[in-house]
Amino acid sequence: MSAPGIERYDAARVAAMADPYPAYAAFRARGRLLPAGPGAWAVPRYEDVAALLRDPRLGHEFPDAMYRLSGEPDVLTEFFRATVLNRDAPSHPVLRRAMAALLAPRVVARLRTRIDELVARLLADLAEAGTGDLVEGLAYPLPVIVSSELLGIPAADRDRLRPHAVALGRAFGAGIQPAGDRDAAIAAVHWLRGYVRELLERASDGPLSGVLAASRDAGLAAEEVVDNVIFLFFAGFDTTTNLIANGCAELLERPALLETLRGDPALAESAVEEFLRFEAPIQATARIVREPVEIGGRVLRARRLVLLLLASANRDERRFADPDRIDLARSPNPHLSFSSGVHHCLGATLARIEGAAVFAQVAARRDGFVPAGPPRRRDHPSFRGFARLPVRFR
Incomplete structure (x- = not known):
């Protein structure tokens, strides 16, 4: 990265780099x-x-002006602002408790056998x-x-859901988007x-019944529940897809890692943590300054935007040897x-179980895989993952 680029953080420029970590x-x-732009600042160091992830002076509810600057149409603004991720107290803890009924560690732990299968x-x-x-x-x-089984989505519906979930995931955290992407997201x-409304109507004794009960007890509006169930669905698989792909890419590129894991399968769980650290x-993640900090x-005065560089913090030599x-x-x-504080990822336990199952079984297979062509990175300003990882099995 040239010297002028080091003077400021440019999210799009960094995201376009094959290796952003020297930057x-x-x-x-x-x-x-x-x-990091007009009224915006980036924080690169771990400490x-x-x-700041735990600092109540920073919030997640962004003012209208920021959504207008991002170019998001009203329907996308309305949807993303309704989600638990973009809410602060007092509504955030209420929404989080309602949605957590679906992702409680004891509930997720029962999925281990199914995930292995x-x-x-x-x-x-x-x-x-x-x-x-x-x-x-x-x-x-x-x-x-x-995610589908967790929400009670029938297997026959998953192919219909896929293009819509992918389109919405592409819009998540992307800022200004091409017209075609915006139209698809809308x-x-x-x-x-429409689909989730129907799902909730017949969820009286299904996996979503706990969410419905908790939502009624909390006095949540029906549309809030609908939007947050949608968010849990696509957020639940999007980042986990990146975790699995990033980890598998490292195992492909560094056969010695695969041999280490094969020699000690118990490392699968700590491998998940290391792949999360190495390739966030x-x-x-963005925050808005609520009180001067x-x-x-x-x-930084109120209403300034702060970008917390998770990937940079995870490689900070002051914290990690x-x-x-x-x-x-x-x-x-x-x-x-997985962030930290009140906005710590709701699906962290589930993502860890899925990642550990993948890495353990990949290492255990005798017919290991090798690259079968160049990988292709995912094109997204906030997410780091892969669109393709071609392999062949030996």
């Missing part, structure tokens, strides 16, 4: 705070990012074909099936709202890829 290192070397089946299908794409054949379908919101599925000798090396046994590993 993040340059940001950290420059200081604790970097300009600051970790503290799904991973085994998907890997067997890929191996039988001889060649394939680890994104299309494993990293994408696994969390989609798990259509997705309308279609998914969500590279940055001092960072690096500068006081040898941060650019993958250590599958790294402990402790306090990465920030």
Whole structure:
């Protein structure tokens, strides 16, 4: 990255890099705070990012002006603003408790056997074909099936849901988008709202019954419940797809890692944490300053935008020894890829179980996979993952 680029953080420019981590290192070397556009600042160092994720002076409810600047149409603004991710107290804890009924650790833990079965089946299908794409054949379908079953979505409906969920996921955190992507996202919101309304109407004794009961007790409006169930669905598989794809890509690129994991399958769980640290599925998260906050000798006034660079914090040499090396046994590993504080990822436990199942079974297979062509990165300003990972099985 050239010297002028180091003076400020440009999300689109960094996202376009095949390897953004030297740029993040340059940001950290420059200081604790970097300009990131009009009224916006970026925070690159671990200590600051970790503290600010928990700082109540920063919020997640962005003013109307910021949504207008992003170019988002009203229907997308309305949808994303209704989700638990973009709400602050007092509505955020109410919504979070209602949605958490679906993702409680004790509920998710009961899915371990089913997840193991799904991973085994998907890997067997890929191996039988001889060649394939680890994104299309494993990293994408696994969390989609798990999320669908968690919400009680019939298997026959999943192909119909897929294009709409993908379109909405593409719009999530993307800012200004091409007209075609915006139109697809708008259509997705309308279609998914209709579908989820019908799903909730027949959910009296299904997986969503707990969410409905908790929502009624909390006095939530029906449309709030609909939008947040939609959010849980696509958010539940989008970042997990990136986690699985990123981890598998590292195992493909570094056969020694695969041998380490094969020699000690118990490392699968810590491998999940290390892959999350090494390649954060969500590279940055935004906050709005609610009350003045001092960072690096500068006081940021209210209504300023703060970008917390999770991917940079996860590679901060001040917090992690040898941060650019993958250590599958790294402990402790306090990465920030699931955020922290009141907005800690609701689906973190489920993502960890899915990732560990994949990495353990990939290592255990005797017919290992090898690259079958160049991988292709996903094109998104906030998410880091792969669109394609071609492989062949030996």
